[in-house]
Amino acid sequence: MALLREDLEDLTDDEDFLEYEFEKKKHAKLSDGELENFLRKRGTNFEKLTYFHDLHKRFEKNVVSTLKNMGMDVDVANRFNYTEDKIEKADIILPIGGDGTFLLASSKVKDNKKPVIGFNSDPNRSEGHLCLPKKIFYKHQGSNRKAANGKSLSYNKFSIIMYDFKGNFEWLLRSRxxxxxxxxxxxxxxxxxxxxxxxxxxxxxxxxxxxxxxxxxxxxxxxxxxxxxxxxxxxxxxxxxxxxxxxxxxxxxxxxxxxxxxxxxxxxxxxLPAQSVAELLRLIDIDATEGKDGLAAVLSDIYNKNxxxxxxxxxxxxxxxxxxxxxxxxxxxxxxxxxxxxxxxxxxxxxxxxxxxxxxxxxxxxxxxxxxxxxxxxxxxxxxxxxx
CATH class of the missing domain: 2.60.200.30 (Probable inorganic polyphosphate/atp-NAD kinase; domain 2)
Incomplete structure (x- = not known):
């Protein structure tokens, strides 16, 4: 099994936890303390940067330890050592991060035989259409989705998620x-x-x-x-x-x-924005508002979902x-x-x-x-x- 954790992904909103690794790579000559001083001087929110980085790392560590405890061989890869040889040896690829990491991992899988299953390392903040849905992480969490201090949970119930794979899934062959x-x-x-x-x-x-x-x-x-x-x-x-x-x-x-x-x-x-729908409705003498529950918003939502x-x-x-x-x-x-x-x-x-x-x-x-x-x-x- 190969896991891909992305160190230098493009810094999309749902994967800003990767920015710290990116900055470390970009400024490799600086010590950790020098890098912190540089980033703070630049105006970067250093606490936020390291918090989401640590959250991601804890999730990754938990995934690896859980898989090993289940008797699986795990090879953790990043962008630079995620090679065709690693892919060939793996039975399954598990990208950990967000949709950007999933896209990178899948780009090197060239056929429809090798499964690629993405895990969102911060499902509290990111939807991630390509990763497993958020409801999977909350299945056994009840309504307790936040720690007492209001920060995101690190999701140490990964083994429960893996249990769901036992006959509770179907293959989906995504066209490319x-x-x-x-x-x-x-x-x-x-x-x-x-x-x-x-x-x-x-x-x-x-x-x-x-x-x-x-x-x-x-x-x-x-x-x-x-x-x-x-x-x-x-x-x-x-x-x-x-x-x-x-x-x-x-x-x-x-x-x-x-x-x-x-x-x-x-x-x-x-x-199609609700504003455009409302303007069309007014042209046929229908008094339409653009509010959340108004006719224009409802029609716009139906159109967009289609x-x-x-x-x-x-x-x-x-x-x-x-x-x-x-x-x-x-x-x-x-x-x-x-x-x-x-x-x-x-x-x-x-x-x-x-x-x-x-x-x-x-x-x-x-x-x-x-x-x-x-x-x-x-x-x-x-x-x-x-x-x-």
Whole structure:
């Protein structure tokens, strides 16, 4: 069994407990005392920083000791030593942290055989759609979710959680997007990492018999294509489901999502705010408020929930951001700004664009580059869901 604890994850809101390790790595020449003085002088809330770091470490220690007490061999890995060899030897991968850590751990698992099961090390503060649900941690805690001092519990009931795996779960094969990229220049295949560390290549780029390149990344959430500078218009050509018809677009980029990713960027792009619903209702002489229990909020919530689709869906959801629909654009007319497809091909006519996988790694996607996106069953990620 391999456990991944992420030392240098991108510092998202739900994983700010990782920032202390990041600062230690970034300022490796400073002693602990010097680092504390530096951070305090900078204005960092040092107590908060170390509190969440310690909380995470206690959780990690508890997981490791519990698994060993259950007779399991445990190999704890971080970003730098999480290798293909470790993955090959492991029966199961258990990322400990949040969704960012889960994405990193799963990025190196290339088939649907090896289970990846995420544990949220701070479920009091973080939802974590990819990790086990918060209710699992509270199952035997009753209503006592806080310690007497009001701080988060460290959850020393991990063995109870492991007991739930005995016949109380079902496998969930989360669809992932395979990315085949056609470029004229080899340097366009050099990955650009968007987080703090840029030396984590998950595998070799595969060249198939036609000379095109299959990237060593399977997108669990989404693939985005568009100009790097958001103010610049993205010129893209889109073909859906193997059609011979190409639609020329001017937009702010295209986001292609899995069902897993439909709760993330896909939802944020397409979300309909209660304000917009209320304004539409007023146009048909319905007096609508934007309050929590008002008609506009209820309709907005129903609409937004329907944007989410199952993580094992074999379709991809595509969204054309800010589609310009004026004059001759799009060419030809008729394409919807959002929909589903089983195969998507995008050709770039952009100036300085990127193709971004799961918000973590980018490739140059300029004029002439072509990408084929598709979901292949054997690329799925094996995870679990608990029975009610």
């Amino acid at each position: 997007i395979r990315i085949t990229l056609v470029v004229s220049e080899e340097e366009n295949l050099i990955p650009n990492y968007l987080h703090a560390v840029d030396n984590d290549i998950p595998g070799s780029i595969v060249q198939n018999k036609d000379g095109v390149k299959v990237l060593p990344y399977l997108a669990l959430n989404e693939v985005f294509m568009g100009e790097t500078l958001s103010a610049r218009v993205s010129h893209l050509q889109l073909r859906l489901n193997g059609s011979t018809e190409t639609t020329n677009l001017k937009c702010s980029g295209i986001c292609v999502s899995t069902g897993t990713g439909s709760t993330s960027w896909h939802l944020s792009i397409n979300r 944007l989410i689709f199952p993580p094992d869906d074999k379709r991809m959801g595509f969204t054309i951001r800010d589609l310009i629909s004026a004059g001759v654009w799009p060419q030809p007319k008729g394409i919807k700004s959002r929909g589903f497809a089983t195969k998507i091909e995008v050709k770039s006519s952009c100036f300085d664009a990127s193709l971004v996988v799961d918000g973590g790694v980018a490739f140059t996607f300029n004029d002439g580059a072509i990408v084929l996106l598709e979901i292949i069953p054997e690329d799925a990620l094996r995870t679990v869901i608990f029975k009610d």
